[in-house]
Amino acid sequence: MGFRIEAGLADEILRELKKSYQIYAPKRFPGQGRFAETDLIRYDEVSALSEIVFDEKSDYPAKEVITPIQQAIFYFTEEEYRASRGKSKPILLFARPCDINAQRVQAKIYAGNGGYEDLYYTRMRERVKFVLMECPGGDDTCFCASMGTNRTDDYGMAVRPDGAGGLLAEVRDEELLPYFSQAPAADFTPAFVTENETAVTPPEIPDKETLLKLKAHPVWQEFNGRCISCGACTLACSTCTCFTTRDVVYGDNPEVGERRRVSASCQVEGFSDMAGGHSFRPTAGDRMRYKILHKFHDYKARFGDMHMCVGCGRCTSRCPAYISVTATVAKVNAAVAEIRGALGQ
Ligand code: SF4
Ligand code: SF4
Structure with missing residues (x-):
């Protein structure tokens, strides 16, 4: 109504x-x-x-x-814990x-x-x-x-x-x-945007061979010199979900306090470090590859219904190094075209 x-x-x-x-x-x-x-x-x-x-x-x-940037998930004492409400x-x-x-x-x-x-x-x-x-x-x-x-x-x-x-x-x-009840009736249904100033075509990656070649493509290396791995893009992202946990203790007793869930970023150095010291994505280019493919390929390959990126553009707006997600996807598309051409696809 x-x-x-x-x-x-x-x-x-x-x-x-x-x-x-x-x-x-x-x-x-x-x-x-x-x-x-x-x-x-x-x-x-x-x-x-x-x-x-x-x-x-x-x-x-x-x-x-x-999903606030930080929230208490449970409270603990020496004897017990209880979930936050x-x-x-x-x-x-x-x-x-x-x-x-x-x-x-x-x-x-x-x-x-x-x-x-x-x-x-x-x-x-x-x-x-x-x-x-x-x-x-x-x-x-x-x-x-x-x-x-x-x-x-x-x-x-x-x-x-x-x-x-x-x-x-x-x-x-x-x-x-x-x-x-006090408001007069009026004819109204919301209108929706039908086109934007900017358009993006998610990359078409038809098979694993193309995907593996894309992961190894030099297109990602540009970001080793540009991305400062600050994570601002992921904190501003409408869909990113990664978090870590942090214990905050009350006063002098380290056994009384709360555990907080705190937003984390796959773009920050050390995010993928494992016990023993191995890092899956040691360079900024590796981390950019992970983020872009997650947003424009991997999520959809996993869940099927839509891409993870909703096109809000906030990552572009927030990046202190002026890295544009739309320009990055265009570069990835050019790399995919080059790979598919070489594969005769
Ligand atoms: S444009 Fe996509 S990747 Fe960038 S912040 Fe929005 S949802 Fe995230
Ligand atoms: S906001 Fe820009 S510089 Fe910071 S991690 Fe994201 S892409 Fe890199």
Whole structure:
């Protein structure tokens, strides 16, 4: 059902919703951007419609609400331990289609991988209802249309700013409908981006021989001199899931404290080191190969339904070495064409 919601009423509805839900949306943090006098846009709890940034893509993804950069997973004493309890209220999460589609990927990895279900992911995900933010077109790093993640119907409610401080809304979730009883009905269903400024064609790797030759191709060596292995791209990625754990002890007693799960990055040196000192991916080029093939080949080969990359472009925006994921995939495509040509394919 569609509604037109004036600015004042929108804030009243938000106030009522906050009694039952935690509401997260992209919010502006002035002066906290990467460069001098620039802002950071990231997810946080909001209390008023004016706090929500609709017209710019957030620098960090919506996944930070569901899988925070760090969280306590259990608490321990000398004698016992108990799991952390997680959030108690359900969550309304404002997100663009790319971020909502990213949760299809995260769910496969956290909750559908080899029959193992990650408690910390599923208990958060079960609490989330998405509020689809109609995307006004993204920026020059977005390529959701290429990845098929420009559309979604996984939302309880969809919204578009009306340009006068209010909203047009489509409410599908029965539990949300009563909050809109004061709003006049209006014809509204969200529109979706159909093309981006940037397009990406994931590489076609038809067989193992091509894949092995691609892994050994010199295309990856460029990154030994460019990538500084900071991991910023993976922290900003809508779909990356890697984490490590860290114990935090309370006071002087090392046997009382909590274990935290902390985001980690396959791009950081040492990530793949094993006991005994062997490293699977010792160079930045090795690690870039791993990331790019995971996002644009390996995940789909494993799960079948979609590529891991949702085309949000945040890795390109965040990289301090100006490494563009779209340019990297284009170089990989050229390498694949060269290999297939040599193989007579
Ligand atoms: S690899 Fe880059 S473009 Fe793809 S989902 Fe991750 S951050 Fe977004
Ligand atoms: S953000 Fe850029 S420099 Fe840092 S690890 Fe990723 S690709 Fe390398």
